[in-house]
Amino acid sequence: MNKLKRVLCGTLALAMAASMMTACGDDASSTASNGGGTASGGSDSTGGGASGDKTKVKVMTFTDETQTMLDIFCADEANKAITDKYEFEVSLESTASTYIQNVLSDLAGDNAPDLFLADADYAKQFAEQEQTASIADLGITINEDDYYKYTLDFTSRQSDGTRMGLSHQAAPGVVLYRTDYAEQVLGSKDPADVQAAMSDWDKFVETAKKMQENGIFMINGLDELKRCFMNNRDGAWLKDDMTYYCDEATVTKFFETTKELADAGCVQYMENTQWTTNWYNGMQDGVFCFFGCTWYLHYTIKPNCLTTKTGDVDADGNATAADADYKVGNGSYGLWGIVQGPAPYFWGGTWWFGSKKCLEDGTAEAVKAVIEYFCVNDDSMKAYMEKTGDFPSKPGVAEQLSSNNDFLGGQDHYAIFREAAKNVNTKTTTMYDDTFNTAVNDALIEYIVNGMSLDDAIAYIKDKAAETITDMK
Amino acid sequence: MASSFKTRAKLEKNYCGYIFIAPFFITYIVFQLMPLINTFRYAFTDVRAWFVDQSQTSHFVGMDQFKTVVGEMGFKEAFFNTPVMWIMGFIPQLLIALLLASWFTNEKIRVKGQGFFKVIFYMPNIMTATTIGILFLTFIRPNGFIHNICISIGYVKNARMPITGTWFGRGVIAFINFWMWYGQTMIVLIAGILGINPSFFEAASIDGASGWQCFWRITLPLIRPIMTYSLITSLIGGFQMFDVPNMIGAGETAAVFKRDIQTIIMYIKGIAYTGSFAVGKACAASVILFLITAVCSLILFYVMSDRAEAKARRAEKKRAKEAALLEGGDL
Incomplete structure (x- = not known):
């Protein structure tokens, strides 16, 4: 009897311990299969055999676009040699801070990604990592003259200029404006006339006041002009020895211009509205212009300018736009035009990196093939751009593209982007820009809404940034 | 065998x-x-240097990180905001909970539908803090109902202006905390009151004590241990306040009173996970938070503990010991 008790006790305890372990195990495997599920789906559709004998390529990304791109890669017969041997396992994390943290910690360990992507906010940081392989390491050769220079400069190591990452897209910034309001107030909806009305900041403010007299807001929120100003500073926030530098003239001009617009009633919301519901609402009606860029045109303003959306409900419970919704007359669709605006700038981008681990575990071949397919090979790059309306990182490819965009009332957006991309300058960007952007946002609110003095607001930027950048001097 | x-x-x-x-x-x-x-x-370690240069074992920096943290504006603001918002929320929370608990347990009033009310009062605690944060955010944003009220009473000048004001932001957070937790405190206090021997109340009413006297002389002293418990758990939770203020204040949308409602944990999270990922500094701030919480808890515990009773107990022990000694001496 006692023995039975003992056995029972032991079994129970073991079962308990085991159930704990399996609980953990289940968790891990279910997330893995979630991440990998779609990836294997992609390769299955190409008629790949048993996935077990394929080498796994670990991909880390912040955007669901990557999965779409890899599916396109796998669907192309020309890549059969790669897709027969390799299988892409994509893990997606769209919260920037978590994603950065995951990549940085994984890179240092055994479970490093083979291929990983970066947004402009942290591409520089990834390029500086010890475990990031350079383009040359991966065996990719490029002709540097074929690219918009900034897409290469952006991910070069600060110390020796080694090219670390490649981008398939360039993201020159432009101003999107409402043609109907332009016609009503400025008397012409022609891009040349509108550009003349906002060719510098003084004219921009002047036009804003005219719009206000007609009951139209010039911009939607206080942070709208930020990127355009911040890209044109005369020096980086941090010098090489981590000394703080603030281009006070530009920051002052930015703060004062925004305040003048705010005081004159030209700003719809007295808050930072980017990526909020109020931002999207402004795109539907009542606001003359938005500062956007290439991807912004397709992924941000196009779906959000629609008032009728009949598509599926997304994870947040909002209706998404179905293909049929994209038509002139729905919301402000078809009432937009593009001009360069007061100053050239860029906004975002996606860079591809290979890790040193892919050189060791034999997946370098696949990593190289994917990067070359989207970022080097002209034909496949062009095919992808034509499919999505995105803008390529190579001027040569951009030359071959044209569009008759009904969203823009027939204007060819490639023509404007080609011009805008020539003037983009990323010399003043550092890997800490994200922190400074947030600090500038906060300081702007303190200055305009909470009544802080201009000098204090500028000093506030430094104080705020010093909290998170520990070695700043 | x-x-x-x-x-x-x-x-x-x-x-x-x-x-x-x-x-x-x-x-x-x-x-x-x-x-x-x-x-x-x-x-006490320069974590980044230690992480990069793994050949050396120690990157001991002593109190350096504590000094930097303490000197920072964000730190000072956070260490002011957090206790202030906690106190603003906790005082009404305890008062209302005490009032409701004494009503619900009062034999003379016999509130009808007690179960229903308890569920209703407890309900906010079941919802996630994130949901509540978003809910209140919609109220105070332009076009929200609180925003509209502020316009109609003239506190906000125009419809495009967000509601500003240091104490408004803190008040919103304090109110949410109060609203989320008074039900829970009430349930705990009811349990405490029901644990009191009813014969005390009977004896008191036979002696002619009023309800008010019963509350002050019997209920309150006897639920002191349970009140100490809710006070200290709430204090610890209060110092670690994060989810609601983060929902309301971290987004660009409500940057207006970001500084007024920044809590200690928000500050720690900020320095640990953005910029140069200053983990060491964040740990220093965490240690300070731990020390402050510990000291405050001890003070509260000391203040709330029944010192008269403990004194009496000690005196009793002493007497017993003396008596035993005396007896021993006799033998």
């Missing part, structure tokens, strides 16, 4: 027990104790 069997049985019983409690201790050591110890270690 019999004796050897006894020893064996005793030993094995012990082993069984260890196996049963092992999972907890293993999880605790791996996921709680080790991070806890590391927090203290990192607080």
Whole structure:
């Protein structure tokens, strides 16, 4: 009897311990299969055999676009040699801070990604990592003259200029404006006339006041002009020895211009509205212009300018736009035009990196093939751009593209982007820009809404940034 | 034979027990104790330098990180905001909870539909803090109902202006905390009151004590331990306040009173996970938070503990000891 008790006790305890372990195990495997599920789906559709004998390529990304791109890669017969041997396992994390943290910690360990992507906010940081392989390491050769220079400069190591990452897209910034309001107030909806009305900041403010007299807001929120100003500073926030530098003239001009617009009633919301519901609402009606860029045109303003959306409900419970919704007359669709605006700038981008681990575990071949397919090979790059309306990182490819965009009332957006991309300058960007952007946002609110003095607001930027950048001097 | 069997049985019983409690201790050591110890270690270490240059074992920097943290504007603001918002929320929370608890337990009033009210009052606590944060955010944003009220009473000049004001932001957070937790405190206090021997109340009413006197002289002193419990748990939770203020204040949308409602944990999270990922500095701030919480809890515990009773108990013990000594002397 006692023995039975003992056995029972032991079994129970073991079962308990085991159930704990399996609980953990289940968790891990279910997330893995979630991440990998779609990836294997992609390769299955190409008629790949048993996935077990394929080498796994670990991909880390912040955007669901990557999965779409890899599916396109796998669907192309020309890549059969790669897709027969390799299988892409994509893990997606769209919260920037978590994603950065995951990549940085994984890179240092055994479970490093083979291929990983970066947004402009942290591409520089990834390029500086010890475990990031350079383009040359991966065996990719490029002709540097074929690219918009900034897409290469952006991910070069600060110390020796080694090219670390490649981008398939360039993201020159432009101003999107409402043609109907332009016609009503400025008397012409022609891009040349509108550009003349906002060719510098003084004219921009002047036009804003005219719009206000007609009951139209010039911009939607206080942070709208930020990127355009911040890209044109005369020096980086941090010098090489981590000394703080603030281009006070530009920051002052930015703060004062925004305040003048705010005081004159030209700003719809007295808050930072980017990526909020109020931002999207402004795109539907009542606001003359938005500062956007290439991807912004397709992924941000196009779906959000629609008032009728009949598509599926997304994870947040909002209706998404179905293909049929994209038509002139729905919301402000078809009432937009593009001009360069007061100053050239860029906004975002996606860079591809290979890790040193892919050189060791034999997946370098696949990593190289994917990067070359989207970022080097002209034909496949062009095919992808034509499919999505995105803008390529190579001027040569951009030359071959044209569009008759009904969203823009027939204007060819490639023509404007080609011009805008020539003037983009990323010399003043550092890997800490994200922190400074947030600090500038906060300081702007303190200055305009909470009544802080201009000098204090500028000093506030430094104080705020010093909290998170520990070695700043 | 019999004796050897006894020893064996005793030993094995012990082993069984260890196996049963092992999972907890293993999880605790791996996921709680080790991070806890590391927090203290990192607080004195230049974590980044240590991480990059793994050849050297120690990057001990002494109190440097504590000094930087303490000098920072964000730190000072956070260490002011957090207790202030906690007190603003906790005082009404305890008062309302006490009032409701004494009503619900009062034999003379006999509130009808008690279960219904308890559920209703407890309800906000079931919702996630994130949901509540978003809910209140919609109220105070332009076009929200609180925003509209502010316009109609002239506090906000135009419809495009967000509601500003240091104390408004803090008040919103304090109100949410109050609203989320008074039900829970009420349930705990009801349990405490029901634990009081009813014969006390009977005896008091026979002696002609009024309801008010009963409350002050019987209920309140006897639920003191339970009040100490809710006060201290609430204090610890209050110092770690994060989810609601983060929902309301972290987004660009409500940057207006970002500084007024920044809490300690928000500050720590900010320095640890953005910019140059200053983990060491964040650990130093965490250690300071731990010390402050510990000291405050001890003070509260001391203030709330029944000192008169403890004194009486000590005196009783002393008397007994003396009596025993005296007896011994006699022998």
